[in-house]
Amino acid sequence: MILDNIVPFGRSKAEYELMFALTESDRQKTIIGIGDGPASFNAEMTAAGYQVTSIDPIYQFTGAEIKSRFDACVDGIIEQVIKSPSNWIWKYHKSPADLQANREKAIALFLEDYEQGKSASRYLKAELPRLDFADQQFQLALCSHFLFLYSAHLSLEFHLDSIRELCRIAEEVRIFPILTLAQERSPYLDTVRESLAKDGITSEIIQVAYELQRGGNQMIIFKNYRTYGKSTN
Ligand SMILES: C[S@@+](CC[C@H](N)C(=O)[O-])C[C@H]1O[C@@H](n2cnc3c(N)ncnc32)[C@H](O)[C@@H]1O
Known part of the structure; x- marks a missing residue:
């Protein structure tokens, strides 16, 4: 896998809960996140006492490598979002700037948890x-944001x-x-x-x-x- 070909944008636990309509009974299940990338779902769920395993081919890279790829793409992506205003609904994220701030927060939480999570086999390269x-x-x-999206x-x-x-x-x-x-x-x-x-x-x-x-x-x-x-x- 070449990191240059992927966009390591990650979502938060609150976003996963809304995207997947997770109930408390769902949260208590043994969960596998497929293509979780730098989402903070696993980090936040683990901190809250739930059980999540995440798989992604980018987990072969170091946290610094994933962050540097994020930094290289983030401005370009937010620019594309600003240039296509009719494509987006500003409900959860209030604006393109808020979206960027939320993506930065998610990757920061992911990176804080990444080494510990790898040792605990919560982040698996697969x-x-x-x-x-x-x-x-x-x-x-x-x-989230892999199958069907990249059809x-x-x-x-x-x-x-x-x-x-x-x-x-x-x-x-x-x-x-x-x-x-x-x-x-x-x-x-x-x-x-x-x-x-x-x-x-x-x-x-x-x-x-x-x-x-x-x-x-x-x-x-x-x-x-x-x-x-x-x-x-
Ligand atoms: C747009 S990101 C979504 C990240 C996360 N699921 C989220 O919604 O916040 C897509 C992810 O799919 C991962 N991916 C690429 N090829 C994959 C594969 N064959 N199997 C599983 N994940 C893959 C990428 O590395 C990337 O992290």
Whole structure:
């Protein structure tokens, strides 16, 4: 993986809670964050006594390397946001400057926790579409701003393999948003849902109380009713 190709922008626990409509009972589950990057979700959840494992290929890099990549992209991204005012809803973040401040706060919290979290195996270098976890090891998998968002860069095949893999390792999988970077509904959505339904994986689209990309206020939940590694006797 080349760090220059990725945008290490991370969201906070409060944003994850809104994007994924997390209830107190959800927070108490064993959670895996997929492509968590420099989000502060894991750090904040751990500090609050919950159990989160995060995987991301960028965890092969040091905190200093991740921060320097963030510093190299942040101004350019905020400039793009300012130049496309009709694409954004200023509800949770009050303005482009507030968005930048919130992203800086998230990466700062992540970096404070990163070394300790790595030692505790809470930040693991791993990447979709294959993950080295046992069947149904987690109760809940959360994937924010990776699958569906990068539909222009990642194939339909990649999405199908990845979501099947997530349904293998977790009882329930939530993905947000279902829009692409071009603010359109992912062209893969219907095919993925139809194809996975044939494997016994159900899906449901839910409206949530978080919207930054205009129209990006829905998450999708996948659930697999097959039994994994369990005796059928
Ligand atoms: C836009 S960031 C989102 C970070 C975080 N989920 C959030 O919403 O705050 C996308 C993340 O996906 C990660 N990523 C890239 N390829 C991946 C893969 N094959 N499997 C899992 N994560 C990947 C990137 O390294 C990056 O950290």
